[in-house]
Amino acid sequence: MIERYLDDFEIGERFVGPGITVSEAQILDFALMYDPQPFHIDREAAAKSPFGGLIASGFQTLAVGFRSFYQAGAINHASIGSPGLDELRWLKPVRPGDTLHTEVEVTSLRASKSKPDRGILRLAWEVKNQTGETVMTLSGMHLLRRRPE
C-alpha cells in the first residue's frame, strides 16, 4: 500500500477496485436486517415485482461499492472519515451472483482552512457489474490527512 496523503492526489486521477460477487444469501441477510422490502427478502414477491426477481438493497450496493473502492488502496493511509456524499443514483438492479467493482475519479481537492493538517478529497464513483453496466453513481467526499512537513 502506498502511503498517500491528500497532497498526493491529482484531479482526473482514477482508481479501480477489485470485483466482489454478491450472493443471494448475502442479499437476504443484509435486507432482513436493514431493508426488509419484499423485493429484497422474498423470492416469490420479488418475482411478481417490477424487478422480476430478488435484487440487492441499494444500501448494500453502496456498502459493497465502498469495499471495492477501499481495496483499491487510495485512501487507506490518510482517511480520517467522511463528511458525506452527494447525488447518489441507483441506475440498475443488482441481482444474486452479480460481481461489482468500483471505479473512481478525483474531481476536487481542498485543503481545510481551519485545520491545516487535513482536507477534503472529492471523488466521482461508478459502480459497475460484470457486463460493464453502471449500477450506481455518486459524488463522495473523504477527509484525508495532509503530508506532514
Added chain:
Amino acid sequence: MIERYLDDFEIGERFVGPGITVSEAQILDFALMYDPQPFHIDREAAAKSPFGGLIASGFQTLAVGFRSFYQAGAINHASIGSPGLDELRWLKPVRPGDTLHTEVEVTSLRASKSKPDRGILRLAWEVKNQTGETVMTLSGMHLLRRRPE
C-alpha cells in the same frame, strides 16, 4: 399498516421511526465486511484516532436509519424502489450502544409524466441518537405507486 399511496402524502407531513440500538458486535461485523477502516474494526487503533474510540461505518448508520424509517410504515405498501438520494451528511460519530431513530419530513411529491401509475416522493431525513443529537441528514427519494383509480 395503512395502505398509503403517493397520493396520500402531503408536503410537510412527518414520520418518526422507532429506536434501534447499535451494538459493538454489529459495528465490528458490518465494518469487517464492508468498511474495514481502523476506526471501525480495531478498538486499539480507534482509541488513538481522532474519534477516540470505535465508531460505526457511516454506511451502517445509513442502513440502520433506513430500517428505522421503514418501520415507521409510511412507504411499505407503495414502494417500488428508489432512484437515489442527495446531500448525505455524517454529522456526529455513532458509537457502540447508541440508539438511533429516523425522523423524516415530506419535501416534494411528483407524479411521473411517462408512467402515470407512479411518482417520486422526496423526504428530508434526520437520524438522531438517544440524546437528540442529529448524527446524519440526507434528502431521499422513493418511487411509489399511485392510488389505483
